Amino acid sequence: MTRRRLPAFLRTPLGISGAAGVAVLAVIAVVAPILFEDQATTGKVADAQLPPSAEYWLGTDSLGRDVFARVLVATRLSLELSLAATALCVVAGVVIGVLPVVLGRRLGRLVTAVVDFAVAFPGLLLALFLIVIFGAGSSGAVLAVGLSGAPFFARLTHTLASGIAQRDYIAASRMLRVGPVRLLVRHFLPNVAEPIVLNATIIFASVLQAFAALSFLGLGVQPPSYDWGQLFNEGLARIYVNPGQALGAAAAIVFAGLSFSALGEALSHAAGRRSGQGRRKTESAATAVSPAAERDEFAETSARLRVSGLRVEVLPEGTAESFEAVREVSFEIEAGESVGIVGESGSGKSLTASAIAGLLPTGAYATAGRIDFGGRDLRPLTVSQRAKALGTSISMVFQDPMTALNPSMRVGAQLAEVVQVHEGADRKSAMARAVGRLGQVRIPAPARRARQFPHEMSGGMRQRAVIGIGVMGSPQLIIADEPTTALDVTVQRQVLDLLEQVRADNDASLMLISHDLGVVAQRCQRALVMYGGTIVEELTTDMLRETAAHPYTRALLDCVPEVMSEPGGHLVTIPGTPPEPSAMSEGCPFAARCVSADDRCRSERPRLEAQGRAGHRVACWYPQVMVKADTLVGPGGGGA
Amino acid sequence: MTATTAPAAPRGLTSRGPVNPWVRFLARRLFRFAASLLGLMVMAFVLIQLIPGDPARNSLGITASAQSVAQRRVELGLDKSLLDQFGHFVGGVFTGDLGTSFNLGLPVSEIIGQRWAETARLAVLAFLLAVVVAVPLGAAIAAATSGGRRRFLDMAFTSVTGLAYSIPGFLLAVGLSYVFAVRMKLLPIAGTDTVSGYVLPVIALAVGPAAALARIVRLETLRVLGEDFVRTARSKRLPTLRVFLRHVIPNTLTPTLSMGGLMLGGLLAGTILVETIFVLPGLGSTLTQSVTTKDYPMVQALVLVTGGAVLLINLVVDMLIAVADPRSTILEG
Numbered sequence: 011m012t013r014r015r016l017p018a019f020l021r022t023p024l025g026i027s028g029a030a031g032v033a034v035l036a037v038i039a040v041v042a043p044i045l046f047e048d049q050a051t052t053g054k055v056a057d058a059q060l061p062p063s064a065e066y067w068l069g070t071d072s073l074g075r076d077v078f079a080r081v082l083v084a085t086r087l088s089l090e091l092s093l094a095a096t097a098l099c100v101v102a103g104v105v106i107g108v109l110p111v112v113l114g115r116r117l118g119r120l121v122t123a124v125v126d127f128a129v130a131f132p133g134l135l136l137a138l139f140l141i142v143i144f145g146a147g148s149s150g151a152v153l154a155v156g157l158s159g160a161p162f163f164a165r166l167t168h169t170l171a172s173g174i175a176q177r178d179y180i181a182a183s184r185m186l187r188v189g190p191v192r193l194l195v196r197h198f199l200p201n202v203a204e205p206i207v208l209n210a211t212i213i214f215a216s217v218l219q220a221f222a223a224l225s226f227l228g229l230g231v232q233p234p235s236y237d238w239g240q241l242f243n244e245g246l247a248r249i250y251v252n253p254g255q256a257l258g259a260a261a262a263i264v265f266a267g268l269s270f271s272a273l274g275e276a277l278s279h280a281a282g283r284r285s286g287q288g289r290r291k292t293e294s295a296a297t298a299v300s301p302a303a304e305r306d307e308f309a310e311t312s313a314r315l316r317v318s319g320l321r322v323e324v325l326p327e328g329t330a331e332s333f334e335a336v337r338e339v340s341f342e343i344e345a346g347e348s349v350g351i352v353g354e355s356g357s358g359k360s361l362t363a364s365a366i367a368g369l370l371p372t373g374a375y376a377t378a379g380r381i382d383f384g385g386r387d388l389r390p391l392t393v394s395q396r397a398k399a400l401g402t403s404i405s406m407v408f409q410d411p412m413t414a415l416n417p418s419m420r421v422g423a424q425l426a427e428v429v430q431v432h433e434g435a436d437r438k439s440a441m442a443r444a445v446g447r448l449g450q451v452r453i454p455a456p457a458r459r460a461r462q463f464p465h466e467m468s469g470g471m472r473q474r475a476v477i478g479i480g481v482m483g484s485p486q487l488i489i490a491d492e493p494t495t496a497l498d499v500t501v502q503r504q505v506l507d508l509l510e511q512v513r514a515d516n517d518a519s520l521m522l523i524s525h526d527l528g529v530v531a532q533r534c535q536r537a538l539v540m541y542g543g544t545i546v547e548e549l550t551t552d553m554l555r556e557t558a559a560h561p562y563t564r565a566l567l568d569c570v571p572e573v574m575s576e577p578g579g580h581l582v583t584i585p586g587t588p589p590e591p592s593a594m595s596e597g598c599p600f601a602a603r604c605v606s607a608d609d610r611c612r613s614e615r616p617r618l619e620a621q622g623r624a625g626h627r628v629a630c631w632y633p634q635v636m637v638k639a640d641t642l643v644g645p646g647g648g649g650a
Numbered sequence: 651m652t653a654t655t656a657p658a659a660p661r662g663l664t665s666r667g668p669v670n671p672w673v674r675f676l677a678r679r680l681f682r683f684a685a686s687l688l689g690l691m692v693m694a695f696v697l698i699q700l701i702p703g704d705p706a707r708n709s710l711g712i713t714a715s716a717q718s719v720a721q722r723r724v725e726l727g728l729d730k731s732l733l734d735q736f737g738h739f740v741g742g743v744f745t746g747d748l749g750t751s752f753n754l755g756l757p758v759s760e761i762i763g764q765r766w767a768e769t770a771r772l773a774v775l776a777f778l779l780a781v782v783v784a785v786p787l788g789a790a791i792a793a794a795t796s797g798g799r800r801r802f803l804d805m806a807f808t809s810v811t812g813l814a815y816s817i818p819g820f821l822l823a824v825g826l827s828y829v830f831a832v833r834m835k836l837l838p839i840a841g842t843d844t845v846s847g848y849v850l851p852v853i854a855l856a857v858g859p860a861a862a863l864a865r866i867v868r869l870e871t872l873r874v875l876g877e878d879f880v881r882t883a884r885s886k887r888l889p890t891l892r893v894f895l896r897h898v899i900p901n902t903l904t905p906t907l908s909m910g911g912l913m914l915g916g917l918l919a920g921t922i923l924v925e926t927i928f929v930l931p932g933l934g935s936t937l938t939q940s941v942t943t944k945d946y947p948m949v950q951a952l953v954l955v956t957g958g959a960v961l962l963i964n965l966v967v968d969m970l971i972a973v974a975d976p977r978s979t980i981l982e983g
Binding site for chain 1: 685686689693697700701702796797798812813815816817818820821824825828832876877878879881882883884885886887888889890892896897900901903915916918919920922923926937938941942944946949953956957960961964974975
């Protein structure tokens with residue numbers, strides 16, 4: 011049998027030990043009553059109350075019976091009764107759970123309400139209640155334990171069934187007037203079978219323990235029958251004389267409980283992984299040293315931010331192999347400058363920004379290069395070193411205002427804490443400043459808004475608050491990661507105006523990340539175009555239309571209606587899809603989608619090199635130099 | 651109760667007309683509580699009716715004389731019509747007259763009045779212990795292992811909590827008392843005359859729930875650590891401790907509270923076994939005795955009181971969640 015053929019749950023230590031434990035218990039349950047029945051039921055009175063010895067591993071009880079044999083023999087009854095109770099629990103639960111579907115709305119609601127009511131009570135309490143009705147003893151306890159677990163299963167089944175009931179094919183069957191019974195048998199049961207079986211395995215362990223507890227209380231199995239709980243109860247009375255029986259029974263209960271819950275947990279992990287929710291973790295990858303990192307470009311320069319040879323590796327969860335999502339990225343941002351980074355998703359623009367801010371997500375590492383800011387390389391710094399070195403001088407404005415604010419904290423406090431922490435401001439003055447900032451980002455009635463929670467604000471209002479956080483300290487560089495993507499068009503404009511205003515007010519630099527070249531062209535002085543993890547072109551936005559030389563930039567320009575501003579011009583899309591960052595080739599990353607690509611493009615990667623005009627760099631073997639604007643039409647569009 | 655805190659529509663609070671959502675929420679919850687209490691009363695009442703055969707004969711045993719059985723039928727009110735019986739029962743609940751214990755010959759309400767405090771003390775102490783241990787532990791483990799770091803620690807935590815959760819409370823109670831009371835003679839075996847008498851029962855009660863809670867807190871913390879607003883907090887370059895205390899932990903509260911409510915209810919049930927083992931005079935051991943000896947009025951009253959306590963805990967937890975996370979709870983109604 012190959013490894014591959016093993017069921018998924020057996021590939022983990024948990025699954026293996028659980029399955030092995032259950033197998034051992036099953037064998038004992040079958041074999042022990044046959045082999046040890048005699049020792050377990052008949053004893054020599056002369057041998058009564060013996061301590062553990064070579065002959066009697068756990069000693070003997072008051073009638074001289076071998077305690078070890080009794081514990082082994084009790085396995086069968088303990089497992090049988092738990093199995094019966096679990097089966098009852100599942101069957102009753104499933105029946106009650108699907109009742110609302112069959113009964114129609116009114117009665118169904120009543121059933122649901124009763125289930126909700128019963129689920130609220132702890133199982134043992136329900137079981138004791140039911141024991142009063144059914145009477146103490148094995149069958150009474152099976153009924154009590156089984157039925158006390160039924161509400162849980164009914165709720166589970168109901169939840170599963172309602173999920174299925176909303177699917178389209180059920181609606182279709184309803185329209186075809188398929189009867190409720192047929193609906194149940196054909197559609198519901200097959201779909202709920204797997205989670206039900208899974209949960210049955212998981213609760214088997216607790217059923218076993220509940221049963222042991224009832225027998226221990228003298229309400230379950232009655233002498234002369236014996237299960238583990240009953241043996242434990244007997245043993246407890248003599249624990250001072252001979253702890254063997256109590257210990258043996260307790261060990262059996264714990265072992266069985268652990269085995270079944272381990273198996274159940276392994277099974278549910280395996281099921282979770284099948285449906286794509288599983289998590290596997292991997293070792294971190296080795297870091298590469300980039301030649302650019304070795305070069306010391308750190309000469310005297312006026313640049314506020316200088317990134318050179320930056321590489322970011324990403325290790326996706328559930329894989330062993332990392333890939334380079336950002337490679338050899340170098341650029342500068344001057345004081346007071348607005349620079350836009352443009353690219354499709356997956357181009358590495360957000361990772362580049364996160365690396366600069368020191369906020370790379372889990373599994374992403376800046377492995378090489380320098381990030382010089384304020385005369386210091388930020389890349390190797392730890393979180394606290396960064397905090398000390400930077401204070402509030404780099405701030406970040408995030409993309410999704412709905413999730414970027416802490417839902418459990420008042421908005422004002424989220425701004426105020428910035429200066430409380432970094433400038434040691436007291437609560438009152440920090441709050442006064444927060445209100446001032448909220449006003450500055452054009453939030454009306456800022457004092458009232460500061461006391462609100464994020465969920466009391468609209469999306470545009472929240473995005474302003476997020477910007478407010480960004481300018482709360484004294485930022486020299488504001489990194490805005492798609493700050494307007496989640497907003498509607500009218501609000502977008504206001505937010506961009508606002509960003510420009512706060513940038514100017516604070517005399518800060520702005521790094522605006524966007525997938526929209528039009529926005530960057532209007533709002534920034536320079537644009538960096540990223541594709542496949544590298545910068546493919548760098549140029550000032552005023553030369554964008556005439557001078558853009560990279561085929562990708564040209565294609566992006568074709569996608570921007572405002573920039574083309576050609577009445578009757580077609581909105582053009584770039585054919586093909588961006589490359590998977592994990593499957594990058596040796597050559598130019600854009601080669602696969604480029605109309606003028608040849609063998610050289612596919613095999614050799616072009617470097618970012620200076621073009622004719624100052625401040626213009628492009629990474630292309632065949633830059634489209636000096637093309638007239640009116641001949642710039644996309645592959646699918648006609649001339650005007 | 652959902653574990654996720656999906657962002658709800660922000661304007662939902664105001665768009666549903668003039669009624670304050672808090673008032674609507676409170677009214678709905680109180681109505682549900684009252685309905686559940688009524689359900690509980692019906693449940694306690696039908697208990698006697700559902701016992702197969704003659705409850706009077708059952709409780710007295712087959713050797714009792716016909717006369718004493720007839721007398722007990724009168725005591726139980728079984729000679730009246732069902733409706734009369736229910737009316738009498740409900741009236742009794744509201745006047746605090748829950749009948750007389752067969753075993754002790756005392757009014758049931760008096761016995762409960764004497765014994766409830768013991769159980770409440772045990773459950774609350776165990777609850778506090780579990781919370782104090784589990785919440786920091788779960789959060790710390792999540793912080794130390796997020797992003798697949800320190801897999802060994804992660805595995806150790808999972809195994810230890812798994813083990814702790816799988817050992818039934820009554821076994822743990824016996825094991826603890828055997829080791830610390832019988833063998834090492836460090837703590838009393840039974841009784842709570844001294845403070846040290848609480849140590850073992852409380853630990854025995856708390857271990858399982860603490861393990862379960864620590865697991866939930868760890869999962870919730872890991873979830874919150876991946877949220878955008880935590881990245882925002884990090885972008886403010888706050889000290890890590892502050893990020894945790896102000897931004898991470900508060901957002902794990904809702905599921906932790908839901909779990910805590912379930913846990914406290916479960917602890918009430920756990921006292922049934924632990925009180926029996928440590929011979930503590932609380933409601934739990936009384937319930938065991940009453941079930942064993944078929945002291946029906948006592949069982950009825952205990953079902954009402956313990957069940958009522960569970961419902962009350964659920965109500966309080968729902969309120970707390972609503973205060974901690976008004977968005978999700980109130981809007982869901």
